[in-house]
Amino acid sequence: MALDTVDPIAWARPLFQIDDDAPIYLDGNSLGMLPRRSLERVTEVVTEEWGRRLVRSWGSWVDLPTDVGDLLATHLLGAAPGQTVVSDATTVNLYKLASAALDARPGRSVVVSDRANFPTDRYLLQGLAQARGMELRLVDFPDLGGPDPSLLRPHLGTETALVSLSHVDYRSGALADMGAINELIHASGALSLWDLCHSVGAVPIELDRTETDLAAGCTYKYLNGGPGSPAFLYVRQELQRSLRQPIWGWFGQADQFAMGQGYNPLPSIARFQTGSPSIVGIALVEAGTGLLAEIGIEAIRAKSLELTSFLIDLYDSWLAPLGLELATPRDPARRGSQVCLRHPDAYRICRVLVSEAAVIADFRAPDRLRFGCAAPTTRFVDVYDAMLRLRKVVQGGQYMSIDPEPEQVT
Numbered sequence: 058m059a060l061d062t063v064d065p066i067a068w069a070r071p072l073f074q075i076d077d078d079a080p081i082y083l084d085g086n087s088l089g090m091l092p093r094r095s096l097e098r099v100t101e102v103v104t105e106e107w108g109r110r111l112v113r114s115w116g117s118w119v120d121l122p123t124d125v126g127d128l129l130a131t132h133l134l135g136a137a138p139g140q141t142v143v144s145d146a147t148t149v150n151l152y153k154l155a156s157a158a159l160d161a162r163p164g165r166s167v168v169v170s171d172r173a174n175f176p177t178d179r180y181l182l183q184g185l186a187q188a189r190g191m192e193l194r195l196v197d198f199p200d201l202g203g204p205d206p207s208l209l210r211p212h213l214g215t216e217t218a219l220v221s222l223s224h225v226d227y228r229s230g231a232l233a234d235m236g237a238i239n240e241l242i243h244a245s246g247a248l249s250l251w252d253l254c255h256s257v258g259a260v261p262i263e264l265d266r267t268e269t270d271l272a273a274g275c276t277y278k279y280l281n282g283g284p285g286s287p288a289f290l291y292v293r294q295e296l297q298r299s300l301r302q303p304i305w306g307w308f309g310q311a312d313q314f315a316m317g318q319g320y321n322p323l324p325s326i327a328r329f330q331t332g333s334p335s336i337v338g339i340a341l342v343e344a345g346t347g348l349l350a351e352i353g354i355e356a357i358r359a360k361s362l363e364l365t366s367f368l369i370d371l372y373d374s375w376l377a378p379l380g381l382e383l384a385t386p387r388d389p390a391r392r393g394s395q396v397c398l399r400h401p402d403a404y405r406i407c408r409v410l411v412s413e414a415a416v417i418a419d420f421r422a423p424d425r426l427r428f429g430c431a432a433p434t435t436r437f438v439d440v441y442d443a444m445l446r447l448r449k450v451v452q453g454g455q456y457m458s459i460d461p462e463p464e465q466v467t
Contacts, residue, residue, distance in 0.1 A: 161248065
């Protein structure tokens, strides 16, 4: 396809492990592809650093969580060094940050989030609010719009302690105006906590410029860190000494190897660590992040917008007449790097796409097909062929024979 011949980052695709006969992969918003350099890096960690140097490698391993955090911050988060650390899972990091934020706003009784926010975010906020006797206030935003400052404003006040939202909506791909929302939150005296899982590595993020207080995200989607790879968290420099996270572990302790009595947290971002870090996992995050840093987030964003716009054009021509509904903002500036389509039989259509049409997308209840366009690995011909096959599946109606009861993983 002509668009692929002029793609300025086409050179990046061969740096990933992609078989010649591989299915079309449009699910990088769930799990990114494997960078070839990750195989080399994990071999080095396992055979050399662990296998030969054994415990002596902790001399270099001990700073890996903050070193890779700085790599992320510099190239993908729009943040100065010393504010980001790679540790734990996204849910754990969000819990640590939310709990610390609530402690920092005594006397305030309300936590605000999005009713359509990712489930893990809502669940942990619900648990915190219930344990503390606080109100969890869930705001209803438009299906395609994501968090809207004008709709958020009436829910903020002197009783608000924390506002926790997602930068990109996992269902629609809608991109929130982080700067405008942070300004509203700060005007109420509350703290902001952003979930970056569906934006980091796909969308330019400016945590420092937008005066974000707290953020967390995963590394196995657009960062290509591998299944279950460690997450990261960000704490604005000015807040680090005043916030104390609830899970007191020895990797957050000052003078760690003194083995002393009492907990005295480090004065730096490292205080938000807990136990021993996952070295192999963090090394994979380092490899994936380093590759994206070489490609450049602006170049990634430019191509992802072209890919998603191209997909929407094909939807208009081929799929809208078949009853599918666009569930992603048309305005390129208002969307991340995925396109969602709605259909009453979306689950069954997705099953047939994967099993018979060799197109890997995913389904989100109750009626959404999600197509993630990870710019470093997705070609325009992939988008074209995937939509052509989707049209044939819907026209042919063979999906009607699929059991409508969803499997455990969708």
